[in-house]
Amino acid sequence: MNAGHKLRLKWLGIDTYQEAVIYMRRDCEVCRSEGFEAQSRVRVARNGVEIVATLNVIDSDLLAPHQASLSSAAWRQLDGREGDTIRVRPLPPLESLIALRSKIYGHRLNDEQMYCIIEDVARGRYPNIYLAAFVAACAGGRLDADETVSLTRAMVNVGQRLDWGSAPVVDKHCVGGLPGNRTTPIVVAIVTAAGLIMPKTSSRAITSPAGTADTMETLAPVALDLPAIRRVVGKEGGCIVWGGAVNLSPADDILIRVERPMDLDSEGQLVASVLSKKLAAGSSHALIDIPVGYTAKIRSQHAATMLKTLLEYVAGNLGLAIQVVFTDGSQPVGRGVGPALEARDILAVLRNEADAPVDLRERSLTLAGTLLEFCGTAAIGTGVAHARRLLDSGQAWAKFVAIANAQGGLRTPPVAPHTHPVCAVKAGRVTAIDNRLVSRAAKLAGAPRAASAGINLHVMVDSPVEIGMPLFTVHAETPGELEYALSYLDIHPRIVKVEER
Structure with missing residues (x-):
């Protein structure tokens, strides 16, 4: 078995959220000898720990031919250090892709097929494009009840299961x-x-x-x-x-x-x-x-x-x-x-x-x-x-x-540095609050990434309202995010519906 080619790690600080990505020069020994191309899936090992990563190819001097870099997520998974030696080798073909293609074409998956897919998902062998295909193939009512049982069982079985030694839990x-x-x-x-x-x-x-x-x-x-x-x-x-x-x-x-x-x-x-x-x-x-x-x-x-x-x-x-x-x-x-x-x-x-x-x-x-x-x-x-x-x-x-x-210790929640009240333009009574618009506005203000961002409501359905009374306040961590949320609210002013008396 190919033990893999050696490369030295260089920190570039690239955030790809939770996706493991490896960066190599196109003219490095690994890419030339293995014929790797951009988006190839490869195995990356350091000190006995191995992950699967997606290859991104670099055509500049950002890396030397003997160097590679990892996304922040992959760096954490391998506990990488600048100058560490890593080994890179090809990822064998995934047998679960047969089952995935079958699901894409509308066929039912049995326990074995579902487990095969979920095991590869859990082990990090699926790039985002495969994950998106699986999610889409199962959406819109395309999983029946027994497939849902199979999916649930597989998701439990590929991980650890706690036992507290008593009941009820x-x-x-x-x-x-x-x-x-x-x-x-x-x-x-x-x-x-x-x-x-x-x-x-x-x-x-x-x-x-x-x-x-x-x-x-x-x-x-x-x-x-x-x-x-x-x-x-x-x-x-x-x-x-x-x-x-x-x-x-x-x-x-x-x-x-x-x-x-x-x-x-x-x-x-x-x-x-x-x-x-x-x-x-x-x-x-x-x-x-x-x-x-x-x-x-x-x-x-x-x-x-x-x-x-x-x-x-x-x-x-x-x-x-x-x-x-x-x-x-x-x-x-x-x-x-x-x-x-x-x-x-x-x-x-x-x-x-x-x-x-x-x-x-x-x-x-x-x-x-x-x-x-x-x-x-x-x-x-x-x-x-x-x-x-x-x-x-x-x-x-x-x-x-x-x-x-x-x-680890109780702490005080952070406070947003930027706020803006949105006030009633007419008197009356609140007849509806749109959950979806509230959620969307809070996300545009920065939540949940910005922990202090969001919407603080001052009224409920049936609350009496006077002109100029604050209906809710937008909280944001930056002026740009605050403006972004307020622009959305200008387009959707009926997030809180007020009917005149």
């Missing part, structure tokens, strides 16, 4: 599409204060202005490895961490990398993403929240019922007990939309502050109470009252502080 997930709906940290604090085990691994945002991991990261470290997660859960009964930092359903985070710019979150992949993370984290019971509203991700009760059926079918086939609840998705929850702004809402609720958003508080209590009843910690009909006692007494806040400190 609980989890909670919202399918998304509702700005500001950051109930998870509050629910974790309440149910762990009640004595349940809740090792919560969350994703970063896919198509929204913030995910739970993005928001929690403004309050405490979330990129914990498995030993650290075990330590935190062993000490406090729960955690709120980023799942991408550990090898739990690793293919999911890779697929999310492609789904985000494509703005895709198809039903089958959504179910596989949600349930694979629960199973990999060792959960025995999971509560799934489906907000339903005209401008939410799930727009109709019919669509919500179909998704519930698929979730229950897949979970039942894989041995996970779930309870699905439908919630109001007609408007954003809380005031903040964006990581730091949502974090402030969470703190206000947990601290029982007088001006804490009531809708976020009550929704969190409902979900926590349902979970307590589902797992037998509270009798049927008493869960919400039990959850309320834990929150009102300060026990939930104390538990949240303990979890945050165990993860």
